[in-house]
Amino acid sequence: MQIKTIIFDLDETLIEDRDATHSAFENACAFAYEYAQVDCERLKGSAYRHARRLWAEAPTYDYCREIGISASEGMWGRFEGDGSDLQALYEWAPVYQERLWEYALAEQGIEDESLVKQLAAIFRKERRRSYRVFADVEVALSRLKQQYTLALLTNGAPDLQREKIRASGLESYFDAIVVSGEFGIGKPRPEVFSHVLEQVQGVPDETIMVGDSLPRDIVGAYRSGMRGIWLNRFGDDCIDACRPMIGAQICLLDELDAVISA
Secondary structure (H helix, E strand, C coil): CCCCEEEECCECCCECCHHHHHHHHHHHHHHHHHHHCCCHHHHHHHHHHHHHHHHHCCCCHHHHHHHCCCHHHHCCCCCCCCCHHHHHHHHHHHHHHHHHHHHHHHCCCCCCHHHHHHHHHHHHHHHHCCCCECCCHHHHHHHHHCCCEEEEEECCCHHHHHHHHHHHCCHHHCCEEEEHHHHCCCCCCHHHHHHHHHHHCCCHHHEEEEECCHHHHHHHHHHCCCEEEEECCCCCCCCHHHHHHCCEEECCHHHHHHHHHC
């Protein structure tokens, strides 16, 4: 069948996340060194470890796992919006954002409430200012938009993902944008893929999904009857269980045209 629709993931597909998060950690830990001469690398590792542990203990953990909100996003998100789960996250997140730094500093014998609050604020500020679009994205989207219907399907909290989309300047490229937190179901559930197709009047066998996540993007596309293109920008190892579900693998969006026409 001729491809008519392309669905894109957002984080680590169109905009950077790993590097932006790493940079926010670096800036926060550098401040801690200036303020209290802490071991920066140790603090960074401790903070991320406590972030993951506390996130897994969150009262909204099941909701976050379903929607696709990560521990690192919890460190800077506001989580504004309707719904009981989102409201609970809105109330709990500020506590989480400070407590992980409190525990990380305590491992180096530091108890300083002012420093805890400053580190949480620095991380939020630095992460929020980093909306870097990968270098190949805008040229590729401009070209593809002339030939295909383009849609964006991203997991995450409504306000956080919408903020990323607006700040990155990518909104105008897409005929439809679906955020899992707005729909109530996240990738890889087939229902959210079907919802995107309804928005653009597409059908699965005329659609491809392009994303970096094997378990969410590629598995979800496969279960939804569409071809999944794994965008593996960083040379990550393939998950063996996902291998049969990969329609093709690319490293850059420049390679997408050849894959579609193959």
